[in-house]
Amino acid sequence: xxxxxxxxxxxxxxxxxxxxxxxxxxxxxxxxxxxxxxxxxxxxxxxxxxxxxxxxxxxxxxxxxxxxxxxxxxxxxxxxxxxxxxxxxxxxxxxxxxxx
Numbered sequence: 001x002x003x004x005x006x007x008x009x010x011x012x013x014x015x016x017x018x019x020x021x022x023x024x025x026x027x028x029x030x031x032x033x034x035x036x037x038x039x040x041x042x043x044x045x046x047x048x049x050x051x052x053x054x055x056x057x058x059x060x061x062x063x064x065x066x067x068x069x070x071x072x073x074x075x076x077x078x079x080x081x082x083x084x085x086x087x088x089x090x091x092x093x094x095x096x097x098x099x100x
Contacts, residue, residue, distance in 0.1 A: 013055075016089035019079070020058035023065055024048070026075050033071070037064055059093030066090060 027033045038044065041060070043051065051057040065072045066087065076083045090096055 012089070013092045016062075016092040017055060017058055019081075019086065019089050020061045020093065021052060022079060023061050023075060024052060026078060027061075027064075037061075040064065056094040059090060059095045062086060062090040062093065063095075063097075 027037050038048065041048075041064070065075050072083050072086065076086060
């Protein structure tokens, strides 16, 4: 049974990674949102590009959205996804807080 669970978890994790990449595109689509994220994260654009392959960074990207309700709701509307689903997918990436 546990093998079945792990087989099913991988597509969900990939879904979480894709959602985080879409979040990066959402942030990048607005210079103000992007600059704010870069300032808070302490990285530059080149580092951002390189970090997009890191699942832990992707989790942090979703954390950024989850920390700002207005931003979260804008992203959820853009993606036509419930904010609760973003929370569930965030849990599948490394570094998620236990109480998410």
